[in-house]
Amino acid sequence: MSDSSAAAGVVGILGGMGPLATIDFMHKMLLATPAATDQEHVPVVVSSIPQVPDRNQAFRGDGESPLAALVASGRRLAGAGAQMVVMPCNTAHLWFDELQQALELPMLHLVDAALHDAVALAGPSARIGLLATDASLASGLYLNRRPQGAPAVQWLLPTAREMLDWVMPGIAAVKAGDLPGGADRLLAAALALKQRGASALVLGCTEIPLVLDAANAPLPVIDATAALAQRAVAWSLGQRRQAA
């Protein structure tokens, strides 16, 4: 009994942060794939183990590091035959380099994908708003990153008050399943950035596009989840073409 199903280009999704964002990422991979039958879709394996210590607490020094749990979850993907790993969680990218070193598998970086799409949409001289977690902002995850060949981005950030009242409670509401409550708060934060002069908005936490998107946002958005999903599909289709 042999398995003739092609095994090239298997994408590993290190998910569970949160589990709904993982599903959203998988859905955006489907939307980015030209396919009329099941068999034309991209092969993926997923480790959605939500028992990863809170990334924001760890960055503040209030809780244990998520690295061991991320490595363990990534090793599940290796055990399932993943050939490349993506991680649909912005804040977890604070541990990207250590994780990649431990896993010894290629990985695509979510922030690089989002930055390329942001500059392509808004142009290099535009002021771009950024909605992300406290840890993603304070660590410089977006602010200090500059992919090769990309111009510097002029960022516009929420105020400390807006983070406290709207962004962090909005993300927590989405994680708790209160999507309308999350939408209200994140929409308020998006409006404030627009009023201060943002011409586009990066949704830099995978919970945010679950409630804020091109249909209801008050300015053009760059969805970091979709940006990474498109790169993951392109990677897999490229591997499958090479293997065919």
Next chain:
Amino acid sequence: MSDSSAAAGVVGILGGMGPLATIDFMHKMLLATPAATDQEHVPVVVSSIPQVPDRNQAFRGDGESPLAALVASGRRLAGAGAQMVVMPCNTAHLWFDELQQALELPMLHLVDAALHDAVALAGPSARIGLLATDASLASGLYLNRRPQGAPAVQWLLPTAREMLDWVMPGIAAVKAGDLPGGADRLLAAALALKQRGASALVLGCTEIPLVLDAANAPLPVIDATAALAQRAVAWSLGQRRQAA
């Protein structure tokens, strides 16, 4: 560096048939879980390798058996540490026994979950409509199965014409991403069953609840995907309680 994330109750989802149905199943697991934070959700690993030979073609003798691909996909789940396997595809359950034997992991049977819910909703003397693939109908997957303690179900099936014009093209449309086209055809088939006296309707193919549900169906529905998702969550929570 140790991983303190709990590893009890890891559900393995053997998916990809089709990939959108896998996402729907994962979403229904989330909806069935009482959780306010990421960490309270159930740990899952997923193998969504859509390159499984077509299950209906194989049953007709027109194509190779999907068994080898199902076993290979199931072994990816074992490699990722799954402790129990569920398969959100009705037709693939034609190979359930052989698959379970090859994997040596416990599995929950989708049809048993749906049959229990059908009798609970409609009562044992009701006539229950069944929308499922040609292979699921012709093989007796639903018609001949009777979980322990459950009464026999009085089934009402689509005609051969309705299968040809509505049910199979409706399922194919959903797999190709044409959700409105799929909804129109499957709704027509549901209406015909209602007119012939069905008092409830089993959605016995995981593509069907993607376009037909309690909100738009002309009679009460039993969603086999949701039935299995609820059992998978209950199994995992039970395992996690035992391990705690």
